Structures are given as structure tokens and as C-alpha cells.
Amino acid sequence: MTAAARQAEAKRRQSPLWRRSPDQWKVLDYAKAHSNGAQITLAIEGGSQAAVSYIAATDDTVVGMGGFGGGDPAPSLDQLSTWVREGKLRFVLEGAGRGSRGGIGGRGTEANGSVGSAPRRQP
Structure with missing residues (x-):
């Protein structure tokens, strides 16, 4: 990352508009660092309200x-599975819409293509 890019990123992190908590930055930074070039950095359960700060x-x-209430459009299970198989998505934040605004309010899962199983690290 160039010095200008680091400076721009630092400025975004200090923006008062839609400020993220330190935990939210950790989640996003982790997903970015371990996404292996996936097009979608993070999928967040809870719709636009849960995802807006990200x-x-x-x-x-x-x-x-x-x-x-499930009102926002959402990818189907088949679509999520396709994204995982194609390497477009690696991380899903579950339960983000149920937490307080002060924290991440959910738990991260590395997408592995099988719903209901324990998260596994992908090669």
C-alpha cells in the first residue's frame, strides 16, 4: 500500500459519518487480509442496516x-454456495443485525460451501 493510500485509509477510518467500532475494523481488516482476492470482502447477515457501517x-x-424481518433482497443459499465455489466470497458475518451499535454484534464465519457445518479454513 502506498503512503497516499495509507493516508486516505486513515482519513476514512476517522470519518464521523458511519464510524465503525474498533471491532468492526478488525472484522473487515481480517476479511480483507485473508480473502485471497475474493470479489466480495464480506457478506453480512442483517441487511443494509447491519452492513452500512462496513x-x-x-x-x-x-x-x-x-x-x-428479511425485507432486504438477499442472495439465496444456492447463490452463496456458488460464490464460495467460484472463490468470490470467503467470509460471512452472522447475526450482525442483532447486536448493539457499539460492537460487531455477530460472529464471523469463513465460508466453506457447506451450511450448518463448523467453519473450516480453505486452502
């Missing part, structure tokens, strides 16, 4: 899924 002021591709 999306705002960043160039990362973040997908909000479901929303309050």
Missing part, C-alpha cells in the same frame, strides 16, 4: 443479506 467510506465490496 460499506460507507470504503471501496470494499460488502453484501448485506436479509435485513430486518
Whole structure:
């Protein structure tokens, strides 16, 4: 990362608009660092309300899924599985819409293509 890019990233992190908590930065930074070039940095259960602080002021591709009462458009299980198989997605943040605004409110899972099983590290 160039000095200018680091400076721009630091400025985004200090922006008062849609400020993320330190835990949210950790989640996003981890997903970015371990995504192996996936097009979608992070998929977040809880729709646009849960994803907005991850999306705002960043160039990362973040997908909000479901929303309050499931009202937001969301990729189907088949679509998520396809994204994982094709290497487009590696990380899903589950339960992000149920937490407090002060923290991440969910737990991260590395997408492995099989729903209901324990997360596994992909090669």
C-alpha cells in the first residue's frame, strides 16, 4: 500500500459519518487480509442496516443479506454456495443485525460451501 493510500485509509477510518467500532475494523481488516482476492470482502447477515457501517467510506465490496424481518433482497443459499465455489466470497458475518451499535454484534464465519457445518479454513 502506498503512503497516499495509507493516508486516505486513515482519513476514512476517522470519518464521523458511519464510524465503525474498533471491532468492526478488525472484522473487515481480517476479511480483507485473508480473502485471497475474493470479489466480495464480506457478506453480512442483517441487511443494509447491519452492513452500512462496513460499506460507507470504503471501496470494499460488502453484501448485506436479509435485513430486518428479511425485507432486504438477499442472495439465496444456492447463490452463496456458488460464490464460495467460484472463490468470490470467503467470509460471512452472522447475526450482525442483532447486536448493539457499539460492537460487531455477530460472529464471523469463513465460508466453506457447506451450511450448518463448523467453519473450516480453505486452502
